[in-house]
Amino acid sequence: WLYYNIYQSYLFLLLSPLFHCPFPSLFSISPPFLLSPSFSHLSLLSASSPPDMEAQYTLTRAQRVRAAMFPETLVEGEAVLAAQKDPGQQTNVQQLAEPSQLLKTAIVHLINYQDDAELATRAVPELTKLLADEDAVVVNKAAMIVNQLTRKEASRRVLMSSPQMVAAVIRAMQNTGDMETARCAASVLHSLSHQREGLLAIFKSGGIPALVRMLSSPMESVLFYAITTLHNLLLHQEGAKMAVRLADGLQRMVPLLKKSNPKFLAITTDCLQLLSYGNQESKLIILANGGPEGLVFIMRNYNYEKLLWTTSRVLKVLSVCPSNKPAIVEAGGMQALGQHLTGSSQRLTQNCLWTLRNLSDAATKQEGLDGLLQVLVSQLGSDDVNMLTCATGILSNLTCNNSRNKALVTQCGGVEALIHAVLRAGEKEDVAEPAVCALRHLTSRHQDAELAQNAVRLHYGIPAIVKLLGQPHYWPVVKATVGLIRNLALCPVNQAPLRDAGAIPRLVNLLLKAHQDTQRHASSAQQTYQDGVRMEEIVEGCTGALHILARDPVNRGEIASMQTIPLFVQLLYSYVENVKRVSAGVLCELALDKQSAEMIDAEGASAPLMELLHSSNEGIATYAAAVLFRISEDKSSDYRKRVSVELTHSLFKHDPVAWEMVRPASGSDAPYSLGGVSTGCRRTTLLGRLPCPAIVHFIRCLGGLDWLMPLGCLKPIQYLSNLPLLQERTVA
């Protein structure tokens, strides 16, 4: 009654300005006060208005107010006359109808809340005892009542603030053999898990192990309550993740991926994501229990967006695990994820792309990726930098050492699309590097490589690609670009455009810079890395590109004119086999020109080339022989004979013990040379390592010390002259 009275006074406060009446003082209301449906108290309103007309007016108004605030008091069939002139326009009373009803409801709730709380407080101790009763029927009934109590907020709060009650519910749930009791108890915990206090109560009472056990229940509703409660705990309760892991939650959750309810699966997969993010052990448990197969199955067979999104998040987490990665790929993960790249859900598309990117280095040999490759090529037209980053990265890896994928991407316009991606990438290395790598893959080692080499030129890609060699140098992009230029130069039609774009001076300058860097660190054991790239790789790449560019006669002349021959001769002494190969290769091309051949000879290239004749690398030996043949064209027949001798005999062929003593320890070519000519390359003198009988034999094979003179090996002679055994044979 009191609340009701206050409520009415509040309404008058609200409404009085609208009625243009002074607000009646609360103290003028004389108890006992009863509101009659006819609003007879309205005589409290101002008495200054004309009594008859005003009374009639306020009576009608009162009826309208009553109908607006208490529509349930209207007698059936009763209607209130509208007061407005324009039926389309609401009166003030009508506008206030809804807010006043809300206020009424809130006050009724306030009144009821206290009742509910008091009732629950009185019932909890008794219910707690009943939940532990030996009689299953009693337990069942108690559980049902507790479940009912959780429907109202006041009583729910009382329940969650009683640790004994929560513990009793948990015990009842896990100990009962009755499905209905288990369901009620699980429902109670589920209801409690919507508040922090409830989560804490469940956690502290050991609810997590019990809930994990419920994941094996044959009853669907128990499963649902258990997984949802666990999900809430994982989301909002500190310590829950560890507790779930310790209770073998993952081992119970992964098999649930076979269920067919999409919403249930969405919650389950989200639980897996919460548990496995940043936790390697969890990822391995998921793998051991068949997680990849289950997750890929969902991606392949469902179309509920939320489920696909949560599942893709788990796959993304697992895709950084080296053990899970191949399992996901083997289960068809690439194809399944590729199905969802063109849908309307941007978050799903992006997650699938990141996951595919992570997996791509393990999928280079996968078959059945034609559809995925085509979609990725089309996504290269996107302006979204994340999409570009992923598409270029995936394409780069999927075209790595896979001639089928290379041919397919080339045939579906991949070259043009990648060039446009390079142009749009600007300084974004995460896009530029994989795009250039992909182009490099497409332009070599497959049936359509020549098609791709031509396509780069036809789509005006050459100037843009050469420009990537400019400063500021991001070395991974530079390394990829020199490799691409080398491949482009394999197409004779590209030679002139590459020259016109300024490729040669840029390559030579980069080579010089990188070589100087390696020389600076030659004395120390540490290798030089810049942006994760060794400078020896840049030396190799630039020299390799110049080698192929030198097949063009005009380019050949330009390369030689930049005083590169001495550097190439120096590189023959490199301890890196690939550097030896490309430097021998470029010298082989340059030696086609007589003038360059003479320069090569004058730089003393014969000595290292003689050594390289014995390389186990066929390419190196062939280039070295070709250079020697070309620079010996004008030499005496005796010289040519000795070259032939060197070709025919291998050093120490008849003295294997001596050969073993000087053989390099690793598989790479030995860091040695004839003599101690310092070129800055890391090596020791061969002769310094030879035993004396071997030296004598070596010299006999070569026909005596005087044979070394024409080859320009002065230093070895000086060295040998210091050996007592050979003093008598030393040539002055």
Add this chain to the structure above:
Amino acid sequence: MNREEAPGKSPEEMYIQQKVRVLLMLKKMGSNLTQNEEAFLRNYAGVVHAQMSQLPQHNIDQGAEDVVMAFSRQETEDRRQ
């Protein structure tokens, strides 16, 4: 490269045999030959014919191999929606 001794062959014959092989290998690897070298091969067509079957069948020098890029080095958490 023929490193085995060939008894009964003169040094000149050895030289021709070796040079033919080197030039054929160069052609196989895509390199250019001088006019003299092309003429040399024409002059010793018989040796060329004999050497062709002894050339290695696999590709010799195709440049640097393709390399995969490792992207999955670290996890990134996306915003929970």
